[in-house]
Structures are given as C-alpha cells and as structure tokens.
Amino acid sequence: MTKNEIELAPNAALLVIDVQKGFDDASYWGPRNNPAAEANIAALMDAWQQSGRPVVLVQHASRTPGSVLAADRPGHAFKDFVAERAGKESLLITKTVNSSFYGTPDLAAWLTAEGIGQLVVSGIQTNMCVETTARMAGNLGYDVLVPLDATHTFDLAGPEGLRLTADQLATATAVNLQGGGFARVVSTARLLAASGSPAQATP
Template identity: 40%
Template sequence: MNRQVGQTKLRICDARDEGAALMIIDVQQAIDDTRYWGERNNPEMEARLADLLACWRGGNGNIVHVRHFSRTPRSPYRSGQPGADFKECVMPRQGERVVTKHVNSAFIGTDLEIWLRRHGVARLVVAGVATAHSVSTTVRHAACLDFAVSVVEDACATFAVEDRHGQRWPAEEVQRLNLALLDGEYAEIASTLEVVRHY
C-alpha cells in the first residue's frame, strides 16, 4: 500500500524554510574501514555533503548531526576509537545539534523527536550512511512519526551485501534498491542540486 508521506504532498526542502532541517547520519571515520565494510558506492558523497552543509549553514541553520556509538565489540564505530569521530567534511559547528544513537534509528533512545518538535521542524532532508541501514531505518521511523522526508541520493552511500545463500549484492545495487523502496512510500528522493538550487 502506497501511503502519503506527511500531511501534505512532498516538495524539495528549502534551506531557508524554518520548518526544515538537514540531518546527516553516521558520517564518521569508521566508514573508511574497508576491511570491515568492504565495497562502498558513491565516492562523491563527502563532496555532496559539504555542498548541503554550506547551503544549510547559509540558510536556517537547522542542522542535526547523528553519530553512531556501536555496542558491538569489534565495530569501528565503538566510542573511544578513532572511527567514532566525525569526518572532517561534516564536522559539527557550535550551535549545531549532535545526536548520539546506539541502534539504527536515530529516534530510539535519543531526544531527537522532542528537539525537532520544539524547534518547529516538520520536514527533514536526510543524507549519510548507510543507505540500507541507519539512513533507511531513520527515514522510515521519521515518516511513521509524520515528518515529511527528502533523501538526498547522491549524498548517501552504502556497502555491498552478501546474503545467507552466499550471493553478493554490489553496493550500487543495494543503494538503488533501498532508495526505490523508500521512494514515495516513506520519502521523496532528490539530488543535492535539487535541494541547493532553492537557496
């Protein structure tokens, strides 16, 4: 069943819209650990994230940086390890919100929803990693909470997956499928250009 996302028809968010926020998910040094994750798609993600941040910092300034502190012993996202640090391209500035999560959804065990409601945010522009995991889970959760969501496809990335039958799914295929599953049902899919051209 194809549900409508939010109360009104989606449109690309405007960085000057006080009711919109940019949310960047899990862009930490851990994603560069290729021995742990394997193949990643979209090598241009970091550049597109920098474009989005520049736009939002010149707009309403509603920026949420989500970081993951894993409880899995060998994860490069473990707190206290270099992998838990933000990548330089998305380093938070003073006044920008930082949310720390321990599971895939940024809404579980955090005050994210409270903060968004308090600041009058009804629309989210989401980017980051991994499209198939924390991005997808957070977007679905946000839609169920009745936020309108745009996912910036060229500012997201994901990793190759091997299923239980031993079939390997390349990262780009995983990316396309997960965006297709979100599109229209939980979010609209946009490009960085479509977002920043409104500013």
C-alpha cells in the same frame, strides 16, 4: 511550482547521519559506492548553515565487539569535513541503533519543540541508518526528503550466498523509500537550488 522543483521549509532540518572515520576502513566494510557522497554532504551542510536552517549531527556509538565505530575507537570521530563544520549544528545526537529517533537526546521531542515538520536525511549507510531513519520519520508524519547522492553504502552479504553490491542496495533503498511512500528521493543539486545556496553538488 513545477514537477522538478522542491519547496523547502524555512526550518527544514538537515540530518547528517554517522559520517564517521570508521567508515573509511575498507578492510572492515568492503567495497563502497558513490565517492561523491562526502562532497555532497559538505555542500548541503554549507547551504543549511548559510541559510540558517537547522543541522542535526548524528553519531553512532557501536556496541558490536570489535566495531570500528565503538565510542573508544578512533573511527568513532566524525570525518574531518564534518568536524570542521561542527559547532554550528542545532543538535548532536548519539545513538547505538539504526534509527536516529532512538538516540540521545530525543530527536522527535526536539523537532516537536522546534516546530519542524520537514527533514532532509543524508549520511551513511544508505540502506541502514539512513533508510531506517527515513522510514521512521515517514511513519511519524514528517515530510521526508532523501538526497541519495549524499549517502553511500557497502556491498553486503545475505542468506544462502546472496550478495548485493552497494549500488544495488542504494537502488533498493530509493525504491523502498519513494515507492513505499516513506520519503521523496531527490538529488543534492535540487536541494541546493531550493535552499538558495550557491554551493555546488558533485556529479
């Protein structure tokens, strides 16, 4: 195997985290990055389903007052391209916090029961639920791959007027995850090639 090749386990699980309609509300979230994220997530879902690998859908039910992701709001629903592919997933998890490992049903218990040791983590937001889930998965000993181009996030304000753009935050996530030893940051195209799927990534 060359340096640029990825070896995918036959049962490597694809996590599709929080790809919900509420994230389309620019007035709530502000500027986003990576407009190709949705197409790349769709390509990964197609590849995983075509190869018979497990897909785990994760759906956030926010408890924050006024959140567009609250369970009783239209924004809680999956985006259409995910909904169109739903029903074939191996597991559906509902959560109220950043980590997909703190949801219902229990992700770690399911992975153990299925004998799954490799995870591909995609979805929204790059620096929030994707990064938190990937960090925890790395801590738990899973082989974690994060296709950064199958994620997106939003500009974010911090303390004392500090503000980072969505692209800056995504770069920080990539450095945190791979530099910190939590996960390998890869491209959707490399994962599709490793999966044996004819699906195409969006540049």
